Amino acid sequence: MRLLVLGGTHFVGRAVVETALAAGHDVTTLNRGVSRSPAPGVEPLIADRTDPGALRRALGDREWDAVVDAWSGAPRVVRDSCELLAGRTGHYGYVSSRSVYHWPVPLGADEHAPVVEGDPGGDSEDYAAMKRGGELAVLGAFGDRALLARAGLILGPYENIGRLPWWLRRLERGGRVLAPGRPARPLQYIDARDLAAWMLAGAGRGLGGTFNTVSRAGYTTMGELLETAVKVTASDAELVWASPEVLDEAGVSPWTEMPIWLPEDAEYGGMHDSDVTAAHDAGLTCRPLHETVADTWAWLQAEGDPVPRSDRPRHGIDPAKEQRVLDMLT
Known part of the structure; x- marks a missing residue:
């Protein structure tokens, strides 16, 4: 072709x-x-x-x-x-x-x-x-x-939006890491x-x-994604899960400050719960989560962090703000 x-x-x-x-x-x-x-x-x-x-x-x-x-x-x-x-x-x-x-x-x-x-x-x-x-x-x-x-x-290698790369770099640093919502929160990507x-x-x-054109609803979860990233980066990170209410009270924004994650409410729930029957009937298949995470990490190690796109917001929570929320959870 x-x-x-x-x-x-x-x-x-x-x-x-x-x-x-x-x-x-x-x-x-x-x-x-x-x-x-x-x-x-x-x-x-x-x-x-x-x-x-x-x-x-x-x-x-x-x-x-x-x-x-x-x-x-x-x-x-x-x-x-x-x-x-x-x-x-x-x-x-x-x-x-x-x-x-x-x-x-x-x-x-x-x-x-x-x-x-x-x-x-x-x-x-x-x-x-x-x-x-x-x-x-x-x-x-x-x-x-x-x-x-x-x-x-x-998601995957070459991502210049900064969602999965941010999580990988944050987990690489280790320590207590603020994790959003509940581990079983289903994801589509x-x-x-x-x-x-x-x-x-x-x-x-x-x-x-x-x-x-995304995976079926519930193909993976937020917990599986972050736990896989911990293993791939060989990190000593401890995931500290915070409820949506705690994050909202602390002024932590879903999607940007907590990349990938969205609350399971009427406003955001549909973004990880679409009907994808048509695409999968037309041959769409999705590789295992571990492969996506591991290959993204390998790309970051080989080529370094990409230059963020100027037309998209920066992703990831400020370290000082993250620490303040973690202190609330102790």
Whole structure:
């Protein structure tokens, strides 16, 4: 398969490139060429895709069998790419997000749950609206040749958001570590490499449609995740679990200060409880938790901490604030 990856240097894009190369596909990437050298075997095209003229010149009159796009900025950038490629590729895979659903996301929601408004030609800075606008841009150009992967929480090597990397570095330091909620709190997530493999397989067979692409509800728990991270880092860390009430009283924010974790209430519960039947019926599989955690740790050891993304909040609680909460729990 002749594949064009828009981006291809960080996190999901890098996972797509490496998975595609391992499967023997011909891979072309298009990016600014400023953050990482292209992987061996990749044909790089250099352009700032936010500049329509530069994008047009870089693509030329080339054709591909499929495109994978993980853009999370202004939807007009996705629209411009789709307009240029609609007649030159048979399939367009877009990494979207379950953030497009109206908040709060209902428990057990499938792909038919209500979504936010989006403008495919817009410049909104709201993440949910940007992703929905990107979806509409892809659907407008490709119709049933579009694959929309509403991924939600993505973990694994190359994560430049800072969720699992923060936990690994915090546990590496050892000592008493503030742990959120209850250990049995169920989680849903997807390893970026499993998402990549599923999207590429879908492109190969012309799969179209919209899918919630994460593990099944309860695939793992917060306790299993952190206990696995303790073992992988060979840490002496002691997990000290704090109830949601204690964390709320201390002003500790879920998701950002306590990465990955969300309370099990009406506001947040649906983010770890989506119906993913459609994606799994379409072949989505998830690797064991230990593999995701261990490979993320190995990547951090080999390449160091990634530069945090400027368009996302910093993750992890301040050490002094963590200590104050731990002192409350003694």
